[in-house]
Amino acid sequence: MRRLIVALIIIAIIIAVAYWVLTADISALPQPGRLETRVAAHFRNWYISRGAGRLSIKPPVYSASEVSQGEGLFGMACASCHGKDGRHPTNIGKSMYPRVPDLGSREVQKLSNTELFWVVKNGVRLSGMPGFGNTLSNDNIWQLTFYVRSLGESPKSKPSSRIGYPPGRRPLLQKTPRFVLTVTDGRRPAALRPLP
Numbered sequence: 001m002r003r004l005i006v007a008l009i010i011i012a013i014i015i016a017v018a019y020w021v022l023t024a025d026i027s028a029l030p031q032p033g034r035l036e037t038r039v040a041a042h043f044r045n046w047y048i049s050r051g052a053g054r055l056s057i058k059p060p061v062y063s064a065s066e067v068s069q070g071e072g073l074f075g076m077a078c079a080s081c082h083g084k085d086g087r088h089p090t091n092i093g094k095s096m097y098p099r100v101p102d103l104g105s106r107e108v109q110k111l112s113n114t115e116l117f118w119v120v121k122n123g124v125r126l127s128g129m130p131g132f133g134n135t136l137s138n139d140n141i142w143q144l145t146f147y148v149r150s151l152g153e154s155p156k157s158k159p160s161s162r163i164g165y166p167p168g169r170r171p172l173l174q175k176t177p178r179f180v181l182t183v184t185d186g187r188r189p190a191a192l193r194p195l196p
């Protein structure tokens with residue numbers, strides 16, 4: 001009896017696999033399914049974080065000039081898929097499977113600088129994202145990394161050309177409210193009122 005049950009289970013698995021193989025499709029046209037995207041993203045992120053964890057490389061200091069060098073390189077090496085601004089993929093990017101992501105999105109920006117560096121250097125196998133480790137220097141790849149990082153920031157918090165602050169950190173006083181003190185009767189400060 002036990003053998004019969006085991007045989008039935010094996011037959012059921014074979015039928016399921018055969019059904020999956022026969023109905024599967026390699027067309028890149030359909031929108032990738034939600035489950036497929038989540039599972040793929042999970043494995044991809046795991047591999048990226050493992051790869052980045054093995055890197056022992058010190059990033060240069062994040063600065064406006066690194067970002068603008070990266071922007072120049074981006075136009076030449078990446079814009080054909082990711083779009084000129086990295087945020088609006090081209091028609092080619094939109095037709096790839098998986099689709100090319102918006103590099104300013106939370107999904108991409110949650111990667112650390114080292115993880116972004118690892119992705120640009122190594123690429124993502126089976127996805128169409130090329131690895132640039134054989135064609136660009138590490139310095140260039142850091143510049144691209146910093147440019148990608150800058151896409152997730154509001155224009156205000158982009159690095160100024162004078163002060164370089166550590167990668168991933170924003171300046172502490174981004175939005176300091178400014179007030180004027182008005183003294184009405186000569187003795188007591190009456191009101192703190194924000195500057196117009």
Ligand code: HEC
Nearest residue numbers: 077078081096098099100101119120124127128129130144
């Ligand atoms: C031929 C098209 C193509 C080019 C050129 C290209 N990419 Fe990509 N890129 C992709 C695709 C497709 C993905 C999505 C990969 C995935 O979903 O796993 C991607 C994903 C990424 C990601 C996000 C990875 C993640 O885990 O979400 C980053 C960052 C990135 N690319 C940066 C770059 C940079 C920087 C360049 C230029 C040096 C570049 N790409 C050039 C197709 C391209």
